[in-house]
């Protein structure tokens with residue numbers, strides 16, 4: 001009969017609404033339900049008046065005590081509001097860094113979320129409910145998990161735009177309590193189901209795109225088609241996800257398993273890269289880590305006379321492109337999952353117009369864009385979830401989003417087995433003079 005008892009139709013059979021209002025009301029086909037009539041329906045499949053209920057409706061063997069519990073439950077079915085929901089408001093939470101070095105990012109995200117909600121509220125809210133933003137500092141001593149716990153204890157329907165570190169214990173708690181989270185980006189390995197929906201692909205997806213691209217290329221120079229890639233990565237969750245994506249995609253394509261070299265940020269020696277590349281006859285280097293170490297990769301390969309291409313995530317180095325050597329930009333194939341060209345110009349123009357209209361102070365545009373997109377997804381899903389705003393309804397509505405235009409991102413799609421809205425990337429070069437990203441491949445999708 002559906003989570004709130006509003007009725008469902010499955011397999012061509014309609015299970016009618018069984019909310020208290022509906023059961024109390026007499027209809028053309030049956031009388032009103034009393035406690036005795038409910039017992040006859042549930043135990044014997046008879047409606048008030050004697051009509052036999054459709055055989056799909058099970059007959060339950062219940063004791064009188066159980067039946068009385070059931071009647072009590074049905075009496076408030078659909079009335080129990082999920083956490084954070086009142087008759088005229090829905091609270092959504094964001095765990096953001098509001099202190100410490102990342103504070104500018106956190107407060108920019110907070111301002112954009114609250115401006116996006118204010119815009120909806122100015123038009124009357126969603127099903128007459130105003131959106132309320134609750135924010136907790138994720139840079140405090142208890143970190144993201146502590147901030148999220150405070151939000152949950154304060155009562156929020158869902159989490160939106162949290163800077164998501166991918167903490168497994170926190171993910172388990174959200175899964176357990178079925179709290180949907182719409183996060184800008186997956187920090188670790190991409191999960192196929194659960195309650196965490198992220199917009200941008202994680203490192204594993206980007207590495208899969210790199211292997212996909214490499215597989216489609218004729219090997220030139222020394223290393224043949226049979227040669228493996230060398231994955232150079234930091235030993236953190238993101239770096240491990242990068243390595244595991246490369247391994248998985250190579251296995252999927254029957255390519256030789258990549259070799260791996262892990263390093264502490266800031267500690268990559270050019271000679272170590274050159275040595276590993278030589279040992280493995282590497283066809284390409286897939287790099288995950290800070291921009292300074294990316295420069296060491298290039299120095300190592302150049303010093304050893306290796307022409308192998310270098311793949312790296314644009315997102316992880318873009319803000320530090322200044323430290324890249326002037327020759328590096330053309331040499332590295334950056335993986336980029338955002339919009340390019342005309343669409344990028346149009347959507348960033350639209351975002352700037354929104355920020356001006358909303359009176360949001362200029363800030364880090366990437367953080368503002370991510371928060372804007374997360375807010376648009378949550379707003380759309382809340383609209384589609386219907387008047388009875390529930391966590392389950394919201395999760396189901398997110399799962400139904402297909403090619404949704406959420407602003408300055410590629411179209412967003414989720415599904416039952418897909419929690420990454422944008423599942424792929426294209427390859428770009430950075431123009432040395434302007435720093436602009438120039439597309440060097442078409443869009444490459446990966447399968448969920």
Ligand code: HEM
Pocket residue numbers: 001013014015016017018030038041042047052053054055056057058070
């Ligand atoms: C504890 C669980 C359930 C309760 C308390 C319950 C309760 C009811 C009640 C009170 C009605 C009569 C509604 C009316 O006359 O307006 C009904 C009808 C119905 N139920 Fe359930 N139900 C339960 C489980 C299920 C399940 C698991 C299914 C299907 C898999 C189902 C399918 C149906 C169908 C198809 C009808 C319509 C029958 C007809 O009008 O001929 N119900 N249910």
